[in-house]
Amino acid sequence: MKVLAILYTGGEAARQEPRLLGTTENQLGIREWLESQGHEYIVSEDKEGPDSAFQKHLADAEVLITTPFHPGYLTAELMEKAKNLKICITAGVGSDHIDLNAAVKHGVEVLEVSGSNVVSVAEHVVMSILLLVRNFVPAHEMIERGDWQVSDVARNAYDLEGKVVGTIGAGRIGFRVLQRLKPFNCKELLYFDYAALPEHASKEVEARRVEDLKDFVSQCDVVTVNCPLHEGTRGLVNAELLKHFKKGAWLVNTARGAICDREAVAAAVKSGQLNGYSGDVWNVQPAPKDHPWRYMKNPLGGGNGMVPHYSGTTLDAQARYAAGTRSILENYLTNKPQEPQNVIIGKKGYETKAYGQR
Ligand code: NAI
Numbered sequence: 001m002k003v004l005a006i007l008y009t010g011g012e013a014a015r016q017e018p019r020l021l022g023t024t025e026n027q028l029g030i031r032e033w034l035e036s037q038g039h040e041y042i043v044s045e046d047k048e049g050p051d052s053a054f055q056k057h058l059a060d061a062e063v064l065i066t067t068p069f070h071p072g073y074l075t076a077e078l079m080e081k082a083k084n085l086k087i088c089i090t091a092g093v094g095s096d097h098i099d100l101n102a103a104v105k106h107g108v109e110v111l112e113v114s115g116s117n118v119v120s121v122a123e124h125v126v127m128s129i130l131l132l133v134r135n136f137v138p139a140h141e142m143i144e145r146g147d148w149q150v151s152d153v154a155r156n157a158y159d160l161e162g163k164v165v166g167t168i169g170a171g172r173i174g175f176r177v178l179q180r181l182k183p184f185n186c187k188e189l190l191y192f193d194y195a196a197l198p199e200h201a202s203k204e205v206e207a208r209r210v211e212d213l214k215d216f217v218s219q220c221d222v223v224t225v226n227c228p229l230h231e232g233t234r235g236l237v238n239a240e241l242l243k244h245f246k247k248g249a250w251l252v253n254t255a256r257g258a259i260c261d262r263e264a265v266a267a268a269v270k271s272g273q274l275n276g277y278s279g280d281v282w283n284v285q286p287a288p289k290d291h292p293w294r295y296m297k298n299p300l301g302g303g304n305g306m307v308p309h310y311s312g313t314t315l316d317a318q319a320r321y322a323a324g325t326r327s328i329l330e331n332y333l334t335n336k337p338q339e340p341q342n343v344i345i346g347k348k349g350y351e352t353k354a355y356g357q358r
Contacts, residue, residue: 002040002084003329004061006054006072007091009045019315021322022067028091028322030329037333047072055081063332064088065325069309071097071285079106087332091325092312093117093172095344096229096256100355103345110345111338113324115172117312121254122176124280124311125224129165129181131305132250132276133158133222138302156275156300166190166220168236169227169255170197170207171354177224178205192216193227194357214244222250225279229256230356239264242273250303253279254311257293266292269303278305285309 010023021029027043034041042061044053047070054072058064062084066072074088079102088098090112103110131137135157142153163186167174170191178189182205189207191197196209210216213236217223223245227233237251237260245251251274253260262283268274275298282291286308293306324342331338343351350358 001063001333002042002057002061003034003063003065004054004057005041005043005065005091006047006070007043007045007065007067008070017315019318021318022069022091022313028065028325030322030326033326034329045070058082058085060084062086063329065091066097067091067313067321068094068097069285069313074098074102076102076105079103079108082106082108087111089113089325089328090344091321092317093321094228094256096258096355100230100345100350104349107347108345109343109347111328111342112344113321113328114339114341116321116324117314117317118172118176120314120317121173121226121311122180125173125177125226125252125254126180128252128254128278128305129222129224129250130160132252132278132303133160133163135302137305138300153302156298156302160222161185162187163221164188164190164219165222165224166192166210166216167224167226168192168213168216169225170195171226173254174224174226175201175205177226178207182206188219190216190219195353214241217241217249218244218246220249221246222252225251225253225255225259227255227259228355229258232356233259235259235261237261237265239267242268245273247273248275250274250276250278252305253277254281257282257285257287262292266296269296269298272299274298274303276303276305280307280309280311282309 007024010020010025014020014023014025020026024043024045031041042057046053076099085108087109093112095110095112135153139153165186170193190210191207192210242264265277269277
């Protein structure tokens with residue numbers, strides 16, 4: 001059996017730190033195990049274009065392992081050519097880099113390691129909300145420059161207490177964000193999701209569901225995006241929706257870059273319609289050097305909390321998604337049933353309700 005994994009190259013850091021498991025150097029820690037069973041294991045970061053290792057080896061691979069951090073984009077066109085492909089495993093959470101409808105058509109199963117990094121992301125969301133609301137980045141940059149002018153940063157710094165915070169998507173991550181925000185004594189916690197939280201969960205976090213998206217964003221001081229990317233969420237936060245945000249609201253997106261319109265967000269930050277935008281996900285990864293989200297600033301020179309895609313790939317998370325990937329492979333190789341929560345596309349099509357209402 002040929003197993004193809006598309007991972008990013010970690011370089012010196014990955015050689016020094018073996019717990020960087022999601023790299024081409026450390027290979028999710030499964031090479032020895034796979035080879036001892038006689039399987040072929042190809043690992044590469046080369047993923048773009050017809051001559052890439054990705055496209056070359058996809059032609060006869062039976063198993064494809066990818067990560068959202070360095071996504072091998074498996075389009076419908078590539079799926080046509082992957083004649084031997086049976087199963088795609090996402091080492092992490094979020095399988096939008098795979099054309100899921102094409103996977104259904106070709107009978108290819110898609111699994112992810114559900115829950116493996118949801119705490120990692122929820123913590124990053126709370127940090128990102130705080131760094132925007134408290135105007136942290138410009139304050140730190142001032143210190144690095146050798147300057148000290150408190151008023152320049154205090155003029156745009158607020159408390160989170162007393163603000164309205166809402167999440168688009170209240171699944172594993174969205175719910176954990178609400179849980180973590182509760183002790184901050186926000187004025188209100190809101191959520192927008194076609195699936196209502198179970199009663200005990202909404203009681204625990206005291207979150208109110210708002211069913212209309214424009215109505216929802218118009219009530220929030222902070223919006224955090226925690227839903228998967230699919231047909232129903234691509235470009236969801238666009239120029240039209242941004243008009244309905246409170247002027248000077250903050251937006252945090254660690255879900256997927258393409259859920260927010262690139263140009264509309266940059267323009268909203270520049271004009272001050274958004275006081276800030278923060279997150280780790282980009283519409284193309286790696287993000288090009290001239291991507292406007294790298295440089296956008298609000299009229300007071302702050303409001304940018306962007307980082308590379310790493311919130312869900314802490315060393316703790318990598319241990320969990322590497323172990324989860326191996327366990328999915330073991331089930332596949334021994335014909336055992338998969339954990340239901342990991343199955344996005346099963347033998348009969350979509351098994352999750354999280355990738356859009358069908
Ligand atoms: P989940 O499946 O537990 O929850 C997703 C929730 O979004 C569900 O409640 C679903 O009903 C809701 N949803 C789907 N479409 C929606 C829509 N149109 N409007 C409102 N809500 C909608 O997934 P989980 O674990 O919470 O992860 C969510 C997403 O976060 C992943 O799909 C992935 O894209 C992203 N993620 C990002 C990571 C990072 O490192 N930045 C790491 C892990 C996940």
